[in-house]
């Protein structure tokens with residue numbers, strides 16, 4: 001019995017620190033399902049969102065403005081020209097492993113590019129697409 005509890009404690013401690021992209025995706029999926037019963041993330045919708053031209057800002061009309069057409073490639077900030085590491089977890093293992101960081105950047109980038117915060121369904125689709133890695 002004692003062993004079971006120690007194993008549980010280790011599992012919980014690990015989960016609190018770092019998350020895998022699949023866990024972050026599951027979190028957004030559960031949140032989106034509260035709005036739309038049976039919501040299923042779609043990599044296809046995520047790809048469309050990633051490439052859509054929102055044109056709220058002339059310098060950064062789309063996610064691709066900084067992250068390039070291919071999320072497995074390194075990007076460049078459209079305004080500051082600073083290098084940005086690839087967004088796809090297949091090319092950059094740090095991606096979608098820290099939910100606070102993911103939330104911070106979704107908030108900032110969606111507000112700048114889309115003109116509002118992204119909802120849970122959009123975030124789930126986006127992560128599903130990036131986990132595909134292309």
Ligand code: HEC
Nearest residue numbers: 060062063065066078084085095096102105106109110113
């Ligand atoms: C103006 C440039 C720019 C644009 C446009 C942009 N991003 Fe980013 N994005 C960044 C920078 C800078 C970072 C953080 C630096 C880093 O982690 O390499 C980042 C990081 C992220 C992260 C954090 C992922 C992680 O786990 O590390 C997410 C999520 C993200 N962006 C989503 C988006 C989405 C969605 C869009 C389009 C709606 C978008 N970005 C458009 C510059 C941009």
